[in-house]
Amino acid sequence: xxxxxxxxxxxxxYAMRARMALRYAKIAVEIREIALRxxxxxxxxxxxxxxxxxxxxxxxxxxxxSLDIMDWALAQSDVDAWIVPDQxxxxxSADLIATNDGAFKQALDKYKYAxxxxxxxxxxxxxxxxxxLQRLESLLQKNSHFCxxxxxxxxxxxxxxxxxxxxxxxxxxxxxxxxxxxxxLNSLLNSQLFIDVMHKYPVWTDA
Numbered sequence: 746x747x748x749x750x751x752x753x754x755x756x757x758x759y760a761m762r763a764r765m766a767l768r769y770a771k772i773a774v775e776i777r778e779i780a781l782r783x784x785x786x787x788x789x790x791x792x793x794x795x796x797x798x799x800x801x802x803x804x805x806x807x808x809x810x811s812l813d814i815m816d817w818a819l820a821q822s823d824v825d826a827w828i829v830p831d832q833x834x835x836x837x838s839a840d841l842i843a844t845n846d847g848a849f850k851q852a853l854d855k856y857k858y859a860x861x862x863x864x865x866x867x868x869x870x871x872x873x874x875x876x877x878l879q880r881l882e883s884l885l886q887k888n889s890h891f892c893x894x895x896x897x898x899x900x901x902x903x904x905x906x907x908x909x910x911x912x913x914x915x916x917x918x919x920x921x922x923x924x925x926x927x928x929x930l931n932s933l934l935n936s937q938l939f940i941d942v943m944h945k946y947p948v949w950t951d952a
Contacts (some may be wrong), residue, residue: 749774751814752788752799754781755945758905759811763798764942765901766815770822774800777949785951812842815898827898834892838899841881841891845903849877853906857913871917874910878923881907885925889932896933904933 751767751774753760767774779785784795792799792809800808800817808814819828829835852874859867881903884891891899907930911918918927933939 747803749803750777750801751775752777752779752785752792752797752801754779754797755943757797758909759796760798761905761942762902763800763811763814763818765904765938766818766827766898767800768938768942769825769827769901770818772818772821776946778946780948783950785949787951812846812902815902819898825895827896827901829892829897834897838892838897841899842902844877844880845906849874849910850906852877853910853913857909867914871914878907878910878926881929882923882926885929890929900929900933904930904939908934 749772751763753764753776755778764776777785777788779788779797788797788799789795791801791807794809798811798814800814802808802817808817829838852870855862855865856867856870856874859865859870862870881891888894890896891903907926911930
């Protein structure tokens with residue numbers, strides 16, 4: 746195997762952040778775009794959990810979690826210090842990512858797929874997600890990014906999920922009072938890094 750294989754799904758936020766870290770670290774990978782309804786046998790063989798991203802290294806080692814893939818990529822190359830050396834900043838970064846992947850992701854899923862969760866209205870789920878957005882807005886009032894004035898791991902890990910939240914009801918988000926968050930979001934949406942990793946690949950199959 747000449748280079749690592751990344752099983753990915755273009756619109757999956759977990760796969761997005763993995764692809765962004767790999768691209769940033771200038772690690773060449775073979776991207777295998779999957780179809781969610783027909784997952785490749787090889788992917789399921791190396792990672793029975795059946796979700797993306799999955800990174801198969803040249804050594805045969807398999808990384809099945811997006812944050813593990815990010816950390817592996819940054820361990821290879823981190824020229825702009827996405828991993829901030831300061832311990833307090835690292836604690837903040839870890840806490841933000843944990844909240845994003847926990848309470849915010851749960852609210853996002855219920856907001857996006859509210860018809861599946863009829864016990865509350867979409868507005869209730871949106872309000873739950875806004876608790877995190879308000880925290881991010883507050884941080885961005887101090888710096889242009891979450892931990893400092895340049896991009897760090899936390900920004901990239903969280904960005905795809907805020908993007909997804911903003912797209913559920915674009916009219917609402919456009920009028921919502923999150924000026925700093927919108928500026929931050931637009932800067933990443935328009936970044937060459939994001940544009941590069943959103944290249945469309947044909948669906949890969951084992952055949």
